[in-house]
Each structure stands twice: as structure tokens, then as C-alpha cells.
Amino acid sequence: MTRGTHDEQVPGTDDGTARPSDNALARRAGLGDRAAFEDLFARLFPATLRYATRLLDGDERSAEDAVQDAWITAWRALPDFEGRSKVQTWLFTIVQREVYRRRRRTRPLAVDDRILEPLGRDDADRLGAARRVDPEQEAELDDLWRTLNLALGELPWTQRAAWTLRELEGFSYAEIAQVLDTTPTVVRGQLHRARRSLAIRMEQWR
Amino acid sequence: MTNPDLPDDLDRSVGERALELARDQLRDQPQSPHAAEAAGRVLARALAAPRRATTIETSDPLLQVSSVALVALLRSTLAAEVADAAVRRIRLDVRDRGRLHAVHVELVARYGTSVPRSAEAAHVVTRRVLAETLGAGPAPGADAVAHHVHVSDVTRGDPHLAEPLDEDQAGDA
Numbered sequence: 001m002t003r004g005t006h007d008e009q010v011p012g013t014d015d016g017t018a019r020p021s022d023n024a025l026a027r028r029a030g031l032g033d034r035a036a037f038e039d040l041f042a043r044l045f046p047a048t049l050r051y052a053t054r055l056l057d058g059d060e061r062s063a064e065d066a067v068q069d070a071w072i073t074a075w076r077a078l079p080d081f082e083g084r085s086k087v088q089t090w091l092f093t094i095v096q097r098e099v100y101r102r103r104r105r106t107r108p109l110a111v112d113d114r115i116l117e118p119l120g121r122d123d124a125d126r127l128g129a130a131r132r133v134d135p136e137q138e139a140e141l142d143d144l145w146r147t148l149n150l151a152l153g154e155l156p157w158t159q160r161a162a163w164t165l166r167e168l169e170g171f172s173y174a175e176i177a178q179v180l181d182t183t184p185t186v187v188r189g190q191l192h193r194a195r196r197s198l199a200i201r202m203e204q205w206r
Numbered sequence: 207m208t209n210p211d212l213p214d215d216l217d218r219s220v221g222e223r224a225l226e227l228a229r230d231q232l233r234d235q236p237q238s239p240h241a242a243e244a245a246g247r248v249l250a251r252a253l254a255a256p257r258r259a260t261t262i263e264t265s266d267p268l269l270q271v272s273s274v275a276l277v278a279l280l281r282s283t284l285a286a287e288v289a290d291a292a293v294r295r296i297r298l299d300v301r302d303r304g305r306l307h308a309v310h311v312e313l314v315a316r317y318g319t320s321v322p323r324s325a326e327a328a329h330v331v332t333r334r335v336l337a338e339t340l341g342a343g344p345a346p347g348a349d350a351v352a353h354h355v356h357v358s359d360v361t362r363g364d365p366h367l368a369e370p371l372d373e374d375q376a377g378d379a
Binding site (some may be wrong): 019020023024027028031032033034035038041042045046049050053060067068071072074075076079083084085086120141144145147149160163167168185195198199200201202203 | 220221222224225227228229231232233235238240241244245246247248250251252253256257258269274275277279281282285292293294295296364366367368369371372377
């Protein structure tokens, strides 16, 4: 019954191929356009799953469950989405809530002892070399981001969420504040502490 | 506030550079195979979730129409036939156990175009869709349904492709 995004000639465009914004897709999805929802999903699903997986310590199954519940909630709530914020921010707020609910049900993970060992300070040359990636250094780089993953797992949860949203997903302070239900000032403080802790932990990489 | 367990006297420049490099590594990581597998499952389950809906009487006593279906049909027809305005919201006023009393259509118009012409086009489309869906004639047919069109905002570009918020943010950038 519904003529959706894929086959609808949108008036006002010269060739019908112009790309609607995320919020325009959300508006149409809220009014029952399933194809618009599919397009929005294709754009935003990978980031939501990535975010949930990072916050759930790499547990892909739990992350999928959380993200699935979030997208179901989004589909049902889109008719009430008023478009006053970016739909991406609104969606991550729902994901955050689902992830938080799952984390409360799981026991905290033990901190990896290696993370707490004394830290090195003479790796500058190696870092410069590692930026020039060649096959022999791939294993080293794997170690590098594994170290970061471990260090992220050590952070208090809201710091980890704030750092991930800022550094990996490119959110503004105001958007992070909305997702985490706090203020931009608090976010600024959390990011400062997260960066400091992570930088200290990353010095152990060698 | 600092963590008392962390040493303060370290030169963090090496750590900061390592963090930057690791962050770039994480950003560049390809999507995991699990993500592609999960996408189909998650999308199918989301779209299968029912939305809040009510049933609406038609002039055929044996036929009722879901409010969700009527809104979707109105939106897609308005989108296809009203050139310079996009639907932002459609509200159905349903009373008396399924009798549709009024339809409120909220539009976003393109700046500089004729708002009365877009509004009139929206009225014509709404009247026709209601007649095709509910049947013409007195209640519960379409002749008894009031329709209100309200232009609530404008966009500089094509309102089908952008929201005013998008343009505000682009202007701020």
C-alpha cells in the first residue's frame, strides 16, 4: 500500500536521486514509510552495533540483542520523534539505555593485570615507525589496539561511553550529553579523565 | 579530579601518541562479519514490531482500516503529488469507537514557494485519499471528515530531503 523511498519520485528534485538527510528519513519512517526506515537502518545500524559491542566488552551476542531491542523501540517510537535533535543522537540514546540495562545484569570484569604493570616511556621512535604500516608491523598494530581495548574496558563506564562517542563516532559534547543524560560540562570532565587514563595505559604498549 | 592510583609524574606524550594511533586503528577497522549477519535479523524484527494503532470505520460495514495504514497512504500520496511541501506529521482524530472526525496534516514548505497553493493541493489529495479509503458519503464516509492543513516550518532546500534542523546545523558549521 505504501509507496516507499525506493520507487517514489520525490518532487522538487531534478533527477530524483538526491539523498535525503537522516532526519528526513526519520520523518518519513515515522509516517509509515518502511523503505525510508530501511535506508536509515542501513546508514546507522553499523555504528549502533559497534558502539554496543564496545560498551559490552566485545560480547557480540549481547550487543546484537541490545541493538535489536533499540531498533524495535525506534521503529515503534518514530511516529513521536519530533526532529528537535539529530535522529542519530536520539537513536544512540535508546541504544545506551538498552546497553546499560544489560550491563546492570552482568558482573564486572576483572581488570587485566598487565594493564596495571609499571609503564614504559621510551617508545616514541617505535610509534613513528608504526605509523608507516608494512606487513611486518601489522601484528604490532594489532597489539596496539588490543591494548586500547583492554584499557577502555578498565575505564568507568560513562567515561568509556563518552570517549567512544567522541573519538570513534564523532559526536559533539552536546550530543554526548544528550545520549548520556548529563551536561556538556560533565562530558568535558569525563573525556579529560578518560584521555588521561588511556594515555597512561597506552604507554605500556611496546 | 585524578585517579590516585595513577602516577602523575609520567611523561604522557608517548602514551598520547600511542592512544592516537590506536584510536585511528579502531576507526579504520572493517565492519565485522557478525555485523552483516546481524543486520538482516535485526531489521526484520524491528519492522515486524507492531505500532500503536486504532481501527477506523469505513462506509462498508464489513471493512475497517488501520490508522497506521491510512497515515502511510496519506503521506506517500502527498509526497508524490505536492511538489513544494513535505509532510511532517499527520494526526487522526478518531472518536466514537472508530469514527474518523478529522485529519490534521502538518507540512514543511520550501521557502519562496506559494504556501496557499501547497495547502490547497494537500487538501485535494487528502480529500481524495479519504474518499478512496473510507468511501464517499456521510459518516463514516469521507464527506464527514474535516481536514486541516498547517504549514509549520520552511526549508531553503527541498523539504522532502531536509529538515529545518539540518539546515540550521549546516549554517552553524
